[in-house]
Amino acid sequence: MHFLIVKLSSIGDVVHAMPAVAALRRAFPTARLTWVVERVAAPLLLGAPGLDEVIVLDTRGWRRQWYRREVFRQAADCLARLRRHPVDVALDFQGLMKSAAVAWYSRARRRIGFATDALREPPGRLAYTEQVTVSPSEHVIRANLRLVEALGVAPPETYEFWLPPLEDEAAYVAGQLSRQGITGRFALLNPGGGWVTKRWPAANFGHLAELLWRQHGLASVVTYGPGEASLVEQVQAVVREAPVVSFPTNLREYLALAQRATVFVGGDTGPLHLAAAVGTPIVGLYGPTSAERNGPFAAADKVVGLDVACRTDCYRRTCQQHICMDIAISLVAQAVGDRLRALS
Known part of the structure; x- marks a missing residue:
């Protein structure tokens, strides 16, 4: 089983997704977990326990220098890595068009995101095969846990944050x-x-x-x-x-x-x-x-x-x-x- 975690940024948002991903790992201890993240938040995940791979995007930098050959090479390498290991389930914790596009491009059979009214960019719903309803008033950590609960993962009693050695x-x-x-x-x-x-x-x-x-x-x-x-x-x-x-x-x-x-x-x-x-x-x-x-x-x-x-x-x-x-x-x-x- 291969899970693709899509939470690109910001720093606080990446932190808030960690308890859901940790719960997923505990429920599927032998699964492969890959996290796609933007460069600005990548230091939080590189070297962190529990992850098999971290794919680092730099969409801001790429947009600024889109005409450079090196940018095309970097983007192509990231896209190739998304498909190097077949993905079974993609979880989009971000709710943006670009995060939904990452989930879709992975060719995952199941692509799970939030319900349309909870998406920051509603057209992203077109990339999902399943959507999860969350309350607008509940803590974002709790909302993130609802995505993995759709896979049968039990909510943890305490929140676990994966951080690299320091x-x-x-x-x-x-x-x-x-x-x-x-x-x-x-x-x-x-x-x-x-x-x-x-x-x-x-x-x-x-x-x-x-x-x-x-x-x-x-x-x-x-x-x-x-x-x-x-x-x-x-x-x-x-x-x-x-x-x-x-x-x-x-x-x-x-x-x-x-x-x-x-x-x-x-x-x-x-x-x-x-x-x-x-x-x-x-x-x-x-x-x-x-x-x-x-x-x-x-x-x-x-x-x-x-x-x-x-x-x-x-x-x-x-x-x-x-x-x-x-x-x-x-x-x-x-x-x-x-x-x-x-x-x-």
Whole structure:
């Protein structure tokens, strides 16, 4: 039996598909599992246990340089690998036209995707032989599990996340923390986010760092992604006494950093979901997206958000008002305190 897993991106979405794929492996321990993923999220899967093959696409890069012979060679190689081992079942966890096309191209006899009303691009339904109904309000991890339940897979009691070995990354992180004087507990603060509407003001993280230092003796490590270095500067600009440091990390180094953190604070972005996957205590700041659907899943984790009418089914990437992220610093500090007390 050969299962093709199609979950291309984003980072958080790939993390949210891991428990379903882990459950599939437990139900079919001798099956072949192949995961198709975009280059940006591939480091999360390459070397991860439980997978027989990872096929890495770079559709963004290919579109930018479509005229180059090397691009045609890379794309042709990926297409050939899709058919190298006959696929019995393709599972499209993405719900896009391109992910549905990957499932269809594999020639799998069974191609399973979500019901049409749950697809981000409904025409993708034409590629499926079966569709699975999910509730729009249930957590995305639970929705993903419904795809494998269509194959008779029992839902797991606890979520399992496949992650690659991180020994080298842990050594890098330990060295960086030591050089910057962070020897004890620290909070992991993430002011960034792919959507501007998901961001809590960067300066607020600096004021929060001061409170965490005074109230809990927590230093702070500020993380950032490509193009977000200015956010770190905004955080540090308002800090007076608290130890606040920052250093660059790739995806795997970030995972190693999150494993050492006492608590994570940030919005609904990839770093939050990565931290949740390694078991870091979470305080999530939610505005345009639903914590019920995309939030942290540990019972003790905390979510902070405002009760404003326009948040319902918002999911806007831009907004003229953006009042949903006007969350008071005191509310976030209180949530962190509550989460820390739950640890003891």
